Amino acid sequence: MMNSQTKTFWTSLRFSMAIPVVITGAYALNRWFFLGLNASKRIGLPQYESAMRGLQNESRHWGLAAILLECVAVILLLPPIPGQRISQPATEGVLVHSLDHHAWVEYLGRCVLRVALCCAVTIALALVYAFLASAGDSLIAV
Numbered sequence: 001m002m003n004s005q006t007k008t009f010w011t012s013l014r015f016s017m018a019i020p021v022v023i024t025g026a027y028a029l030n031r032w033f034f035l036g037l038n039a040s041k042r043i044g045l046p047q048y049e050s051a052m053r054g055l056q057n058e059s060r061h062w063g064l065a066a067i068l069l070e071c072v073a074v075i076l077l078l079p080p081i082p083g084q085r086i087s088q089p090a091t092e093g094v095l096v097h098s099l100d101h102h103a104w105v106e107y108l109g110r111c112v113l114r115v116a117l118c119c120a121v122t123i124a125l126a127l128v129y130a131f132l133a134s135a136g137d138s139l140i141a142v
C-alpha cells in the first residue's frame with residue numbers, strides 16, 4: 001500500500017506533467033484551426049491548389065497532435081480509482097460490499113469535472129495564443 005505522502009507526490013507529479021501537455025495541446029489546437037482557416041481561403045483558386053493541399057496536410061497533422069495531447073492530458077488529470085475492498089460476510093451470512101456505490105458516483109463526477117476543466121483550459125489557452133498572435137501582428141504593423 002502507498003502511504004498518503006507517496007500518493008500526494010504522484011498526484012502532484014501527474015499534475016506537473018499535465019501542465020506542459022495542456023499548453024502544448026492548446027498550441028497544436030491553435031495551429032490546426034488557423035492552418036485550416038488559411039487553407040479554406042484558397043478553395044477554388046487554381047493557382048493556390050498545391051499550397052492549399054500542403055496547408056490541409058499540415059493542418060491535419062496539427063489536429064491529430066492536438067487530439068493526442070489532449071487525451072494524454074486528460075489521462076494525467078484523472079483522479080485515482082477508488083480502492084476496491086474485499087466483500088466481507090455480514091452477521092446474517094450475506095456478503096456486504098464495504099465500498100459504497102456512492103464512491104463510484106463521486107469518482108465519475110470528479111472525472112467529468114476534470115475532463116471538462118481540462119478541455120476548457122485548453123480552449124482558453126488556444127484563444128490566448130490567438131489574441132497574442134493578433135496583438136503581435138498589430139504591433140509589428142505599427
